[in-house]
Amino acid sequence: MSCRNEIQTFSETRADAQAAADQAIAEVHRLERLWSRYRPDSIVSRINEAAGRGPVVVDEETAGLLDYAATAWRESAGLFDITSGVFRRIWNFSSGRIPDAEVVRACLPLVGWDKVVWQRPEIHLPAPGMEIDFGGLGKEYAADRAAGVLSGLGCIALVNLGGDIVASAPRPGDQPWLIGIRNPQATPGIFGKLPLYSGALATSGDYERCIVADGRRYGHILDPHSGWPVPGGPASVSVLAANCLLAGTLATVAMLRGGEAKNWLDSIEAVSHVVWT
Amino acid sequence: MAAAAATLPLTSLPVRAGQIEEAKAGLNLFSYQERDGRIGVLAPTAWVQAPVARDIDLEARMTFDSVAGASPQYVSNEGGNIVHTLSSASIREWRKEGMLKATRWIGDDSVTLGADVSSEHDYLSQTLSADAKFEFLNKNVTWAVGASVTGDAIGFTGFPAIQGKRTTRALFTGITQLLSPTDILQSNLAYSNGRGYFNDYYEYTVSFLGRRAFLHRDQRPDSRRSVSWLTRWKHYVPDLAAALGVDYRYYQDSWGIRSHMAEASWHQPLSSTWAVRPVVRYYTQNAADFYATTFAFSSGVGSSDSRLAAFGAVTLALNFSARLGDRDTLEMGAGRYVQRASWRSGGGSPDLPRFDASYAMLGWTRSF
Numbered sequence: 001m002s003c004r005n006e007i008q009t010f011s012e013t014r015a016d017a018q019a020a021a022d023q024a025i026a027e028v029h030r031l032e033r034l035w036s037r038y039r040p041d042s043i044v045s046r047i048n049e050a051a052g053r054g055p056v057v058v059d060e061e062t063a064g065l066l067d068y069a070a071t072a073w074r075e076s077a078g079l080f081d082i083t084s085g086v087f088r089r090i091w092n093f094s095s096g097r098i099p100d101a102e103v104v105r106a107c108l109p110l111v112g113w114d115k116v117v118w119q120r121p122e123i124h125l126p127a128p129g130m131e132i133d134f135g136g137l138g139k140e141y142a143a144d145r146a147a148g149v150l151s152g153l154g155c156i157a158l159v160n161l162g163g164d165i166v167a168s169a170p171r172p173g174d175q176p177w178l179i180g181i182r183n184p185q186a187t188p189g190i191f192g193k194l195p196l197y198s199g200a201l202a203t204s205g206d207y208e209r210c211i212v213a214d215g216r217r218y219g220h221i222l223d224p225h226s227g228w229p230v231p232g233g234p235a236s237v238s239v240l241a242a243n244c245l246l247a248g249t250l251a252t253v254a255m256l257r258g259g260e261a262k263n264w265l266d267s268i269e270a271v272s273h274v275v276w277t
Numbered sequence: 278m279a280a281a282a283a284t285l286p287l288t289s290l291p292v293r294a295g296q297i298e299e300a301k302a303g304l305n306l307f308s309y310q311e312r313d314g315r316i317g318v319l320a321p322t323a324w325v326q327a328p329v330a331r332d333i334d335l336e337a338r339m340t341f342d343s344v345a346g347a348s349p350q351y352v353s354n355e356g357g358n359i360v361h362t363l364s365s366a367s368i369r370e371w372r373k374e375g376m377l378k379a380t381r382w383i384g385d386d387s388v389t390l391g392a393d394v395s396s397e398h399d400y401l402s403q404t405l406s407a408d409a410k411f412e413f414l415n416k417n418v419t420w421a422v423g424a425s426v427t428g429d430a431i432g433f434t435g436f437p438a439i440q441g442k443r444t445t446r447a448l449f450t451g452i453t454q455l456l457s458p459t460d461i462l463q464s465n466l467a468y469s470n471g472r473g474y475f476n477d478y479y480e481y482t483v484s485f486l487g488r489r490a491f492l493h494r495d496q497r498p499d500s501r502r503s504v505s506w507l508t509r510w511k512h513y514v515p516d517l518a519a520a521l522g523v524d525y526r527y528y529q530d531s532w533g534i535r536s537h538m539a540e541a542s543w544h545q546p547l548s549s550t551w552a553v554r555p556v557v558r559y560y561t562q563n564a565a566d567f568y569a570t571t572f573a574f575s576s577g578v579g580s581s582d583s584r585l586a587a588f589g590a591v592t593l594a595l596n597f598s599a600r601l602g603d604r605d606t607l608e609m610g611a612g613r614y615v616q617r618a619s620w621r622s623g624g625g626s627p628d629l630p631r632f633d634a635s636y637a638m639l640g641w642t643r644s645f
Contacts, residue, residue: 010458014414064285071281144287151288156458168290172458173513173520181297195295242289246282 009150009157010172020153024146028161031142034062037085037133044133052128055117063120065137072249073113079256080249081224083125085133086110091222104227111224140164140202140248147200147244163203164244170197181238196240202248204255205236221255232259239265296603296644300327303642312633315363316346327645332382342372352570352581353483359570359628361583364479372397385412391425401430408449419453421465433478441474445501459513464506471501482581484571493572495580503530520544533566534585551599556612558592561621570628586629589620596638608640 005028007021036042047056058066072080086107090099110130117124125132134141143159147166150157156169158177167177176195194201204221223230237254241247250268254261283289302325309318324338350364378391386409393404408423424447431441451465480495507526514521522542529535540558547553565585567578594612601607616632618625 008416010455014417061286068278068281068285072278075278141285141287147290148286148288166290168288170293172455173461173511174518176295192297192299194297197293197295198290199292199294200290240292240294242279242292243282243287245285245287246279249278249282 005162006160009155020150020155024149027145027149028142035134035138047123048131051125051130055122055124057121058123066118076253080253081113082132083111083113083130084224085131087222087227107227136248136252140244143244165201166244167196167198199240200244200247201238201240202244202251203236203238204251223256230256230258233261298644300645301642303640305640307638309636316348318342318344334380336378338376340374344370351481351483354571355485361630370397385416399432403428417455422450424448431474439478443471443473445469445471461511464508467505469503475501477582480582482572486573491572491575493575493579496578497580498578501530501532518546534562536562554596556594561589563587564626583629586626587621588616588618588625588629590616604644606642611637
């Protein structure tokens with residue numbers, strides 16, 4: 001996890017708060033070890049290693065997240081797709097160059113959840129070179145789990161994993177947590193403060209990693225059907241929902257719907273606030 | 278998708294948030310009325326608070342007071358009793374005040390610079406201030422420290438014409454600490470040192486002693502040093518969603534005045550929109566060393582200003598606040614201040630007339 005993470009918690013004593021925070025942090029590390037694609041011993045790496053060879057048996061927790069990913073894929077008409085990480089090999093956002101259309105087309109046969117054989121508890125990626133990753137799911141799930149650990153220990157807490165935020169309850173005195181919402185147009189600065197009493201906030205945005213070429217902006221959120229960024233969408237969207245996993249999925253799918261994003265989010269009941277920039 | 282998320286071992290939280298706030302602005306109306314047709318003040322104020330750059334907040338405030346009515350002019354013992362007489366001329370005064378503050382955030386700490394100017398036709402006051410706040414122990418403890426300097430210029434065109442100047446330097450330091458999820462304690466210590474003109478030009482005392490009469494103009498020392506210590510405790514009661522506030526302040530100065538102030542308030546939400554906050558305050562002070570109602574001399578330090586006498590006072594106030602929509606807050610309140618010499622434990626200044634005043638306030642705040 002290469003982003004800035006923070007836990008703020010209130011408890012009866014400082015020692016209690018520290019102990020609770022330690023447990024929450026331990027939970028986040030546990031999930032990172034389990035699902036990080038950068039760790040060769042994680043379940044995600046083992047699944048990807050076995051692509052084109054055979055099925056891999058997964059644990060209950062991973063199975064639950066794969067079921068969720070499958071549902072998200074179905075309900076977003078294929079926009080939310082955990083196999084689309086393959087495009088990362090050809091889109092190099094730090095180079096500032098857009099790939100050739102040929103190269104992008106060559107990747108398409110390796111992308112698509114419909115190609116994955118998922119029969120709980122076994123998952124099989126049939127073609128070598130296919131891969132899954134829990135980006136867009138893992139961090140959000142970890143934020144929810146960390147908040148659950150803290151409130152289970154009787155703490156009021158705010159968990160912030162690189163911008164994925166969960167507030168289990170308001171600050172003492174029914175005071176809201178003030179969340180700074182960034183303005184992508186300006187250099188990093190506070191756009192405004194969102195008073196959050198409880199709930200989860202996840203942000204999906206193009207402003208941090210993108211390529212600007214020939215006057216057009218190519219965001220890093222890629223449409224799994226085409227391999228290209230979706231045109232006409234907002235620069236970023238933040239969604240408030242009952243948990244971070246849901247908020248994150250909705251934010252990502254909204255971004256992928258481009259110009260349709262606002263209408264789509266407005267139609268979803270699970271969402272109560274949306275921030276557009 | 279919401280249903281799918283619900284099958285996972287994750288908590289589903291109630292979603293509750295306010296609107297994004299970038300700036301706030303507000304209008305306030307304050308009204309103050311002393312009994313018996315004495316001073317009445319009406320003070321509208323407009324203020325705005327906004328982040329103007331990365332890590333910089335600005336706050337600006339303007340107030341226009343209008344003061345009308347009769348003010349105390351002289352104290353006389355003619356006829357054997359001490360009588361406080363109001364000026365026969367009714368005054369109508371305007372006062373303008375402007376304040377500007379800039380705060381620079383450095384992480385969770387901040388530094389604020391402020392300037393304040395207040396002007397009436399015969400009185401100009403200018404203040405420069407600087408203060409800093411530091412957060413410790415993961416924002417459980419805040420330490421604040423500040424300093425200010427005020428220059429006052431008083432010019433009376435009456436007879437004799439007077440030009441008075443006064444400079445006051447002040448320092449303060451304070452700690453705010455979260456004691457528990459339901460308790461917060463704040464304690465502030467302030468020191469002030471003023472030098473210059475302190476007299477109330479418009480007041481004088483007429484003393485008939487035996488066959489002689491003395492006219493003594495209000496004259497006070499040319500310096501005033503004071504120390505005050507304020508402690509506040511807020512206790513949140515989760516079962517009632519209410520908060521108890523208890524404040525105590527001790528004040529002492531080089532004029533011999535010592536005062537105690539104790540206040541209790543109870544903030545009670547009535548619904549998701551309304552909250553009520555009753556307040557009761559008790560104040561007691563002893564008299565300044567040079568306070569008297571008769572003087573056997575015409576010149577020298579002495580004052581009959583009843584604000585320097587010994588007395589006790591009780592204030593009762595009721596405040597209401599309402600959240601209108603996501604962006605607007607309305608506040609209104611009214612209070613009554615009653616002052617009696619006899620209400621000071623240990624007794625107050627003899628012959629001090631009773632003093633009553635009421636105030637009311639209406640305020641509207643909008644977030645952007």
